[in-house]
Amino acid sequence: MSILLMLIPISLVLLGLAVAAFIWAVKRGQFDDLDTPALDILEDNDRPAPRHPAVAPPADDVAGAPSGGRPE
Template sequence: MNIILALIPVSLVLLGLAVAAFFWAVDDAQYDDLDTPALAPLVDDDAAARTDGSARR
């Protein structure tokens, strides 16, 4: 029974940290663009180099 008295404050502190981390991530614009990072591995780097004029010869 005494462990519950220790675990409740610890869980409340962890909950507070999780909420603070969530609001920090939202304020730091971590969730603004969710589509572009998922598409980045599909982009061909050689094609991007050819379109900007710095193609290798």
């Protein structure tokens, strides 16, 4: 019976955290557009995504190897 004295306040604190998280999500706009993400999967997009200009092309040699590409 004494465990209820501990479990009831813990459950109320967890309920308060859940309500606070829900209110935070609503204020941040998480539930503003529920239809568009479901329709995005239906879009026909055969073109590859453009490369970001800051991404460097992959290096041909292994780190620490001489510039010839072969270890000595």
